[in-house]
Amino acid sequence: MTGPVTVGMRSGGRRLVIAALGLGAVLALGGCGSDSWFGGDDPPPLPGERDAVLGQERGLAQATRDQEEVVLPAPEPNADWPQSGGYSHHAMQHMVVGDTLQRVWRVNIGAGGSSRDRLLNGPVVADGRIFTIDRKATVRAFNAETGERLWSVDLPDSDEDEDDGALLGGGVAFDRGRVFATTGFAKVVALRADTGQELWRVPVDAPIRAAPAVNSGRVIVQTVDNQTIALAAIDGHALWSHSGSPETASLLGAPTAAVDQGIVVVPYSSGELFALRLESGAEVWTDSVTAARRTDAVGTLQDIRANPVIDGNRLFVIGNSGLMAGMDLRSGGRAWILRVAGTQQPWLAGNVLFLVSEEAELAAINATTGGVLWTTPLPRWENPQDLSDPIVWTGPVLASDRLIVGSSDGYAYAVSPYTGKVLGRIELPDPMASAPVVANGTIYFLTTNGDLVAYR
Template sequence: MKFFSAVFLVIALCCAFSACKKDNSPVEVEAEPATNQTVFMSDFDGGIYAFNAQTGEALWEKHVDNAVRDGFVVTNKLAYVPKHDDSIEAYDVNTGEMKWQVKLEEASFFSNNVIVIDGILCTSGHNYLIGLDATTGQQKWRVNSFSGGNLYAKDGMLYVESGPELTAIEASSGSIKWRLAHEKYPQVPYWMDETLYGYATVSERDSSSYQHPFKIHPFIISFDLKKGTLALNQRIPDKYHPGRLFATSPDRVFISYGATSPGRLSSWSKKGMELMWDVPITLAIGFPSPFYSQSYLYTGNEQGILYRISEKSGEFQELCRLPGRIGSSPVVANGVIYVGSGDTETVVEQLYAIEEATGKVKWSVPIKGWIAKVSPVVLDSNGKMHYYSASAMPK
């Protein structure tokens, strides 16, 4: 009896080992959740700041001799700061030491005009594009005859929007891969996730009306970035004009529209462009662009109210109230919302860290200069940059 028991045990162990070897994949060890390490901020008076993202403790502060434009970038252990004197400066993220400075010829003033792709800093001027070595600032390439425009990046490629034309350029070499001219003029901004989207309009002459001789038809368009072709060309009802692309998520496109304040907000499925919901916008004029995180859009208004908008239902939830107006787009990183707010009466500007789950303020720190439209940038322990931008930038 003991012999048969021993044989059965051996067979059972062999079967178990075989099942594990053939059918069961190894158990993956979950990586530790990233923690926010540093939050960077700039202001329109030339201030550049670095704070401990957990406590708000000041790490370093710089003041430059010209105002800082919005759209600065943190990557490669450097913070790249575009300035109003047509120069770009690179600062060490740990010490604030300036590593290099490059003076440009008539730099462009688009908000997302500086992008770092695979070690190349790409930017545009009045009539050119330029690629700089992101470590040294030395010029790598230059392409002339470009009339400015917004810049976007994906998979080592730079995409340049200039009027009714989209151009794809290899970031490493500056070589043009394709140009796509399209009749529908897209109103910037675009949003890129897996695709580049835009809200566009087409005018049609209306001979029956002397007061309004043209009818305007709105469209949602998208581009196949591999082929350089128009992928989506979906007309939506005319009532959604005037409008703009408010945000996108992995599954939705959000359009704000209405000729009068406060207007309305609509949600459309990317597959088939089906209308999912349409709700009144409860925000005041001047609200900043939203930030998408975990099925919600986050945005604020001039009354200092930070809203959380449900992707599923369109419900507006008041998350918290801050002193003054919220002028910058919020940034959500690993469960914390970072946003700037200013009080126009007392001229006190603050950077806030707010718990995403509860709306509770974790800490706030003063910013010396005006921060309207300037959004923070967060660097976490995995080296990931969290930021608001209309473009897709390297992680």
Template sequence: MRTIRLWPLLATALFLTGCSSAWKLLEGVTGEKDVVLPGKRESVLSPGDSTTAPSEASSEPIVIPTAETNSSWAQPGGQATNSFGNLSAGATLSRAWAASAGEGTSSEGRIVASPIIVGGTAYVLDSRSNVTAIRTSGGGQAWRVSLVPEGKSTRAFGGGLASDGQRIYATSVFGEALALDASTGAVLWRKKLGAPVRAAPTVSDGTIYFTGSSNEVFALRASDGGELWKYQGTGGQATIASSPSPAVAQGFVVIPTTAGEIIAFTATDGLEAWSDALTSSDPAASATNIGSVAGRPVIEGNQVIAISNAGRMAAFALNNGERQWTRDISGSQTPWVAGDHVFVIVNGKTIMALSRRTGAVRWSKELPGKVWAGPVLGGGRLLAVSSDGQLASISAQTGEVLNTTKVSDAFFIAPVIANGTVYLLSDDAELIALR
């Protein structure tokens, strides 16, 4: 059923800048059950234990779709829906090359945006707002361009990249959106927005969609940056260092907000179709949870799946917002949808498989190490990376960790896959290609 929007009153849009990663803020934070909302709901976390959950419907096998090769990873979530199924990737992965992609995380900035892969080139936004183009054939640098306006300090971070195959579209914390020539990095147009942008864009059917720091929603023409429509949002709660992007499909654009909501708009004119809160109105819960939707919403068919940091994961009908199921779990990572199942990392330390139809938990496993980002599904197995530099391969059928490999010092960005190659962006801005 469609629900009433619950904008938090007297809240301000505060972007936390005092830690070295989004997930370090989340270590030890668990969702708390409080206000009962409409829809099917069942707690999956045992009291006092955020890493265990009962398995349900265990007699039904988890069937993984046949792997398909994607030629590009053109959007922060792979494509405009933020859903990609099972992608081709080798059964064993070895380092093909590694290349510097700019400035890594430091006290002056952090890497928060996913790399994109288009036309044989990887594009990376670093912690100092530089965009670097790297050839995927061997890791050679094609070009590097700064997004920092003249006279501005580079001590700011945020934004992200997306592409339509010909141009690279960038959003920046300096309150601008830009289009770059994919081959040369030349600035084709530059649009001043009047508000900082820390979220990544999504481009679809000639339009770029993204959110501002106070939950404004922008829709710009990809050809020249002209404004098609704008939604004036309301400042939300404190948020974590992340770069979530909208999901776009079937004439709808679904926006994640720092207020813990998702809002669906009609893509052509920006009319609000429906909205739902994934955050608690309990002040006690709000004090211990950062309520933003830091992961990307996912569209698969007529279903939207989203998770917030304040103890809510839910599925909705895309066309009318009817809630299909709800789970009392928290997370800052984007759920990965494949076939009839959803795979998600909860509180940075537990990976779960849920039924897309009912939200039933098929399995739940605690991951070794510190805090994890991902997963993506490549070659029939789940891949995730950790804050202590590990790459884990996980069985999609059982959740068993098949192997872990030390690859770098730290990862906070989920892997991306294109043409059978797995790309990892480390916290020190090294792009690593595995084949």
């Protein structure tokens, strides 16, 4: 790049515009070496736009370009990451980590993924502890500062439970001193966060793949047969339930409902999207986020796999079949749509949405208009010459002026959120099982082998 680059940032509510002759002057990497946030000399993906092979699969390539600069809120500290996607609204904005990062500890959380089974949900962080659930439904608590294991609880209470839990997994959430766990053997369990003591256990009608959402004393869980159930956090008794259309085939895993302002936004594997009242489960509105566009076998699934995101009265959702929408939370009206498929939660910061598409494109989107601000092609194949071994991407997550995305070939990349330029990467012990988690200045990576790695 020969000319000056202009990027926008905010600091203390004031807008700052920085002109630099190179991107390195805008985003200092804080040292050299593979662990230097994430600098290093590993070759980045090839620059430039990449058109999809089929005309109907060109969402980001053909989308209207927005010429506005990327302006982000200033990074702010966050002590906790208590639920899937951060908090129950899933809008974590722009978080703070240190100027330089080094790996400070690594522990194993138990049974990792295998050729048959997968870890479906990441860890959560609260009250100085990090909580995990492994493939065999064992919940563990670790000291978030040192990685020391504090307690471990096996949730299956019989061999039948263990067999029923195969291939389905579950997740955890923290709220008010309690850890709530969902399981593949169709039970929801509440534990004391300090000791792991079981407080209550409630059976439901079908296995659960999604991590729970917790808000206002209610635990919201979604079963594999498209039922949403609200349980009382205090004792687990059922408060209300809601059913969507059943779906015979879906992607492995499931999204966690977004909850804010008394509204629960529930995506189902049928592509249906419901807004429900948190107090009663009554429907506020319904929509379907589907598009008959993809021709590959996976693309025909109408699944919504990514967590929806709520920010004030704005709602953002992306589906696997090829449609992303910016919506009004109260009415369900669409402000814009973008023809792009994704299974990862979009990341909102200010008025910018960052996403990884199923076409392996990392993009910045104007959250008001749906206009594309920039796109960066990511490596799509481990063997690009043979077009074999597709790479699966997780993230993005935004911290200290860097987007973090992970690849199924075992790397975590740092990317400029202002331009999409790849800054560097680090190699992890194994591929990432889920998007990274950021809390109290630390980035936590969970790998498919069950290794939890902390960078601070």
